[in-house]
Amino acid sequence: MNLAVREATPGDADDAMFLLDGAMLEADAEAVRRRIESGSVLVAVADAEGDGDVRVVGVCVLDGGEIEQIAVRRERRGRGVGTALVEAVDSRTDGAVTAEFRENVRPFYESLGFEIRETEEGRYRGVLR
Structure with a gap:
């Protein structure tokens, strides 16, 4: 699985909400969209099959250096997705x-x-x- 972490785009909003809802985290769709627009949401994307079909497998909603919500697709848990998201937060946060x-x-x-x-x-x- 090729994994990359990047800032979420507006096109990632539905996938982000799907993951947050699946993790039973309380998330308001409009609030998440606003966070995406402000650059405060990271997504982990993977090309699991190596066929170029990239999908969102993890999401992290931030407030500065505070992780407000983090969720990983159930079948990807335990494979370093959450770790990659937290490492990306750490690398972009002062403090x-x-x-x-x-x-x-x-x-x-x-x-x-x-x-x-x-x-x-x-x-x-x-x-x-």
Whole structure:
């Protein structure tokens, strides 16, 4: 699988919403479109079959260096897509990358070196310096 991360374009909005909805993340379609227009959404795209048919396999919605939402197509999870998205955020951010997340994804953020603290029961905040 050839994987690349780039800024989302308006044509990526439906795919981004599909992934965010599939991950059961609360996302407003108009808000995501506005974020895309402002350059605050990254997508991971892959040519899985090597036939030139590129599709969106991951999405990351940002507020500066804060990861607001991140989602990966179910069949691509565990293949480095989320890691590539976070690395792209880190490379374009001056300062720390932060994220708030549920307990079930804590191992993902720990594996990337985030310093993590619990903010409330079952919710965490991570910082990558």
